[in-house]
Structures are given as C-alpha cells and as structure tokens.
Amino acid sequence: MAELVNKVAIVTGGSGGIGSAICERLAEEGAKVVVHYGGHADSANDVVSKIKDSGGEAIAIQANLSHSEEVIKLFDQSQQQFGTIDIVVNNAGTGVGGSVAETDEADFDKVFGLNAKGTFLCMKEAARRLNNNGRIVNISSGLVVRPMVGFSLYCGSKAAIEMMGKVLSMEVGDRSITVNTVSPGPTETEMFANSGDDPQAAAALSPFKRLGQPKDIADVVAFVVSDQCRWITGHTFQAGGGYV
Ligand SMILES: NC(=O)c1ccc[n+]([C@@H]2O[C@H](COP(=O)([O-])OP(=O)(O)OC[C@H]3O[C@@H](n4cnc5c(N)ncnc54)[C@H](OP(=O)(O)O)[C@@H]3O)[C@@H](O)[C@H]2O)c1
Numbered sequence: 466m467a468e469l470v471n472k473v474a475i476v477t478g479g480s481g482g483i484g485s486a487i488c489e490r491l492a493e494e495g496a497k498v499v500v501h502y503g504g505h506a507d508s509a510n511d512v513v514s515k516i517k518d519s520g521g522e523a524i525a526i527q528a529n530l531s532h533s534e535e536v537i538k539l540f541d542q543s544q545q546q547f548g549t550i551d552i553v554v555n556n557a558g559t560g561v562g563g564s565v566a567e568t569d570e571a572d573f574d575k576v577f578g579l580n581a582k583g584t585f586l587c588m589k590e591a592a593r594r595l596n597n598n599g600r601i602v603n604i605s606s607g608l609v610v611r612p613m614v615g616f617s618l619y620c621g622s623k624a625a626i627e628m629m630g631k632v633l634s635m636e637v638g639d640r641s642i643t644v645n646t647v648s649p650g651p652t653e654t655e656m657f658a659n660s661g662d663d664p665q666a667a668a669a670l671s672p673f674k675r676l677g678q679p680k681d682i683a684d685v686v687a688f689v690v691s692d693q694c695r696w697i698t699g700h701t702f703q704a705g706g707g708y709v
Contacts, residue, residue: 467495468691473547475499475539477530477587478557480508482654483604486679487554488512490687492521496552499543500525503557522547530557530583540590552690553591555584555626556604560619562661573618580622581629588633588644599642600690603630604682607650607705623648627701634699643698645689650705652677671706681706 474491478484479500488498489512498516500523502509509525516523524546528539543550559579561572584603591601605623612620627646634644651657651667653676668676685704688694703709 467493468687468693469552470495472496472551473499473543473549474552474554474690475501475543475550475587476554476556477501477583478503479512479525480505481556482656483649483652483679483682484554484556485512486683487556487686488523489515490680490683491552491554491690492516492519492523494687494691495521497522497547499523499539499546501530501539501557502527503529530586531578533586536583536586536590539587540594544594549596550591550594550599551596552600552602553587553595554602554604554686554690555587557583558604558606558623558656560616560656560660562615562619564615565617568618576618577622577625580619581625584626585629588629592633592637592642595637595640595642597640597642598692598695599637599640601630601633601637601642601644602686602689603627603644603646604686605646605648605701607648607703607709609648610703610709631699638698641695643689643695645694645698646701647682647685647689647704648701648709649682650677650703650708652679652682654679670708673706675706677704677706 474496480502528535
C-alpha cells in the first residue's frame with residue numbers, strides 16, 4: 466500500500482533537478498503534491514503533467530521564498546487547493562561561488578535570502594499549519610561536513626538551516642511532527658553543472674564512484690517522510706553515497 470495516500474506535500478524548488486524527483490517520488494506514494502517553483506513555470510508544469518499522467522494529483526505554485534508574504538501565499542493556496550498540509554520539503558536552494566574576500570553583500574543576500582531566510586519562513590508556516598504527525602525536511606548539503614574553498618556563503622547558509630531545524634524539532638515534537646535534514650553530496654543537476662566542480666573528481670569522492678542522481682535523494686526523502694521514520698527527529702541524513 467502506498468505510504469502517503471491522503472497526505473499533502475509542498476516541495477519547494479519542485480521545478481529543479483532534485484525537487485522534481487522528490488515531487489514524483491512522493492506522488493508515487495500517493496501524496497497530493499504542490500510543486501513550488503521560482504522562475505521556471507514550464508519545468509514545474511512538466512512535473513505536474515507527469516504526476517497527473519500517472520494518476521496522481523499535483524499543482525504548480527510560484528513564490529519568491531525570500532519574501533514572507535509570498536511564502537504565506539504559497540501555503541494559503543496549497544491549503545485552499547488540497548484542504549490541509551502534512552509534509553513540507555524545503556528543497557529550493559542556490560549558491561554563489563567565490564572566496565570570502567571576493568563575495569559581496571548582494572551575494573550574501575541572494576544565498577542567505579533563499580537558503581536560510583526562505584527555509585526559515587517555510588519552517589515557520591509549516592510549524593503553524595502542519596497536521597499532527599507532519600513531516601518537515603530541509604535539504605542541506607554534505608558541504609556542511611566537508612566544506613570546500615569558495616563556498617562559504619553556501620556552506621554557512623546550509624549550516625544555519627540544519628541548526629534551525631534541530632531547534633524546531635524540539636518545538637513541534639509534542640504534535641509528533643518530525644523535522645529532519647537530508648544532505649546530498651554531489652548530485653547530477655543543473656546546479657551541479659553550473660558549480661564549476663569537476664564531475665569525475667566529485668564522483669571519485671563516493672565509494673560508489675559515481676555522482677548522485679536526483680532519484681537517490683528522493684528515495685531518502687520518501688523514507689524520512691514515511692511512518693517508518695516517525696521515531697527520528699532533529700537528525701541529519703547524509704545522502705551522499707558515502708561522500709562524508
Ligand atoms: N546538486 C547538488 O550537487 C546538490 C548537492 C547538495 C545539496 N544540493 C541542494 O539540493 C537542493 C536542490 O538542488 P538542485 O541541484 O536540484 O538545484 P536546481 O536544479 O538548480 O534547482 C533549484 C531549485 O530552487 C528554485 N529556486 C532557485 N532560486 C529561487 C528563488 N529565489 N525563489 C524560489 N525558488 C528558487 C529553482 O526554481 P526555478 O528554477 O523555478 O527558479 C529550482 O526549483 C538545493 O537546496 C541544493 O542546495 C544540491
């Protein structure tokens with residue numbers, strides 16, 4: 466029996482590489498899925514079509530997650546469409562490369578504005594609205610444990626959400642809501658392609674000697690939001706193929 470029948474999931478960045486795989490995986494388990502997107506309506510609509518073609522339910526909703534009023538609108542519209550919210554996967558993310566000396570205030574605002582503030586605003590709405598036994602999953606990065614030169618803003622913003630998620634897990638546990646982090650290692654998506662990282666060198670960091678695929682991450686998220694994972698909260702799952 467599918468795990469998530471009658472559950473409603475919001476996946477931020479559902480138009481992207483890892484996010485679209487998460488949307489499709491949760492829909493496979495029976496969840497009704499809100500495919501959030503930033504700028505790529507076409508990609509989000511493709512994900513919705515795939516889910517609907519397989520007999521599932523999904524809608525696409527645009528929001529700039531750095532603005533609280535847009536995050537509230539995302540959650541309001543999701544509730545209006547599906548009546549309730551059970552699962553929130555905070556997956557939308559961005560990075561700007563460069564040393565601390567090279568990067569500037571605008572870079573900080575861009576990366577922290579989405580990765581840290583956007584995730585915080587979504588956690589806030591999730592904490593206020595989620596049903597008992599709900600699930601909040603934040604997508605971080607293995608770079609928090611294995612930092613790299615030139616990624617200070619990205620690593621710092623991801624470290625922030627890991628800690629905020631841990632604190633939130635203590636605040637919502639009395640409603641049996643879990644808050645966990647899933648940290649991918651190098652995963653074959655547009656973000657990875659644009660990162661300037663050498664794919665072969667990155668693949669060599671895993672004992673499996675390959676890059677992660679979005680489905681590798683989506684399967685971990687499907688476990689974390691399932692009832693099987695009800696006793697684990699405030700935890701970081703390293704989903705990097707042994708990368709860390
Ligand atoms: N790929 C990797 O190697 C890797 C490794 C570790 C962690 N991660 C993390 O995994 C998550 C997904 O990454 P990915 O590789 O799948 O990247 P991706 O394909 O570039 O997708 C990024 C997603 O974030 C959304 N987004 C970007 N800026 C936004 C904004 N200002 N407002 C709202 N949405 C915005 C994008 O929406 P639009 O395209 O619609 O604008 C897109 O759906 C990120 O949090 C990333 O940090 C990735």
